[in-house]
Amino acid sequence: MAFVTRQFVRSMSSSSTAAASAKKILVKHVTVIGGGLMGAGIAQVAAATGHTVVLVDQTEDILAKSRKGIEESLRKVAKKKFAENPKGADEFVAKTLSSISTSTDAASVVHSTDLVVEAIVENLQVKNELFKRLDKFAAEHTIFASNTSSLQITSLANSTTRQDRFAGLHFFNPVPLMKLVEVIKTPMTSQKTFESLLDFSRALGKHPVACKDTPGFIVNRLLVPYLMEAIRLCERGEASKEDIDMAMKLGAGYPMGPFELLDYVGLDTTKFILDGWHELDSKNPLFQPCPSLNKLVAEKKFGKKSGEGFYKYK
Ligand SMILES: NC(=O)c1ccc[n+]([C@@H]2O[C@H](COP(=O)([O-])OP(=O)(O)OC[C@H]3O[C@@H](n4cnc5c(N)ncnc54)[C@H](O)[C@@H]3O)[C@@H](O)[C@H]2O)c1
Numbered sequence: 001m002a003f004v005t006r007q008f009v010r011s012m013s014s015s016s017t018a019a020a021s022a023k024k025i026l027v028k029h030v031t032v033i034g035g036g037l038m039g040a041g042i043a044q045v046a047a048a049t050g051h052t053v054v055l056v057d058q059t060e061d062i063l064a065k066s067r068k069g070i071e072e073s074l075r076k077v078a079k080k081k082f083a084e085n086p087k088g089a090d091e092f093v094a095k096t097l098s099s100i101s102t103s104t105d106a107a108s109v110v111h112s113t114d115l116v117v118e119a120i121v122e123n124l125q126v127k128n129e130l131f132k133r134l135d136k137f138a139a140e141h142t143i144f145a146s147n148t149s150s151l152q153i154t155s156l157a158n159s160t161t162r163q164d165r166f167a168g169l170h171f172f173n174p175v176p177l178m179k180l181v182e183v184i185k186t187p188m189t190s191q192k193t194f195e196s197l198l199d200f201s202r203a204l205g206k207h208p209v210a211c212k213d214t215p216g217f218i219v220n221r222l223l224v225p226y227l228m229e230a231i232r233l234c235e236r237g238e239a240s241k242e243d244i245d246m247a248m249k250l251g252a253g254y255p256m257g258p259f260e261l262l263d264y265v266g267l268d269t270t271k272f273i274l275d276g277w278h279e280l281d282s283k284n285p286l287f288q289p290c291p292s293l294n295k296l297v298a299e300k301k302f303g304k305k306s307g308e309g310f311y312k313y314k
Helices: 006-022 037-047 060-081 086-098 124-137 153-157 191-203 220-236 242-251 257-265 267-280 292-298
Strands: 031-032 052-056 100-103 115-116 142-147 166-171 180-185 209-212
Touching: 006 124, 031 037, 037 086, 037 100, 037 166, 052 060, 052 086, 060 100, 086 100, 100 267, 115 124, 124 142, 124 153, 124 180, 142 153, 142 191, 166 191, 166 267, 180 191, 191 242, 220 242, 220 257, 220 267, 220 292, 242 257, 267 292
Parallel strands: 031 052, 031 115, 052 100, 115 142, 142 166, 180 209
Antiparallel strands: 166 180
């Protein structure tokens, strides 16, 4: 599964310390850990922009599904990009797929990678265990980045010995379409790491923005309280969810209403984020629990993905 020859590994390790202290890291080889919704999207975009990618997940079955999803998504991209040139579209899909290899063993592939992007389950302990292990196997110059939406990047960085080469790289769903990447700098992230990640984001065709390691970064810090306010407005009986959605689409120009967006993001995910913030700052009125959100999650109504949330999708 390893895609880099021993010779490359040797040359990387001998020159890595000097290179790391001399200039920004030009990311060419990327390891994406977690082949779910986000990881598959990140792998796809990285491969489509000329990077060599290893996608890692727990089983071959999951990886086969990720690969199939990537292929389908690439076909849609290619259909638009090469509307008049079906042969070009096929070549683009085949070339991009050939740049993605897969593995179920992250430790065995990170020795030759410039950047590890972690997009596994949103659990601090599981992520910390992964980073701690990979820290021992990755090359000296390798940058570690987490795509976490709600966990502190500093807590993750502290599980490694490379806090200066650790940052947040927060993509948005669906990754192939959403242009934004939030690049999160902890107090320990070096300027070189930060700038290397800005360059990498631009190389993916994304627009990076910078943010400190603060709960929710920029987008979720503004978006989640807004979504909660919409639920509270409805809970107080002041307007229906249908009218709130219509109002925000027609009055504020938002592409989706807050309840539609909640169902799209996932009610379990939103509750997880809100609960985490409430734990950090229990007096903040914006972070107070929402009874109707909790009720739907307890009933396993997670939104679009489960067939029902605030709306029904069956
Ligand atoms: N879903 C979103 O809209 C969104 C947006 C931005 C950021 N994020 C963040 O991205 C991360 C992933 O989210 P997702 O929605 O893609 O989740 P997901 O459940 O779709 O995928 C997670 C994948 O990680 C794999 N995995 C779990 N533990 C692993 C391990 N130890 N090693 C290798 N693979 C492992 C799982 O098998 C699964 O395929 C989370 O941290 C989440 O907060 C999600």
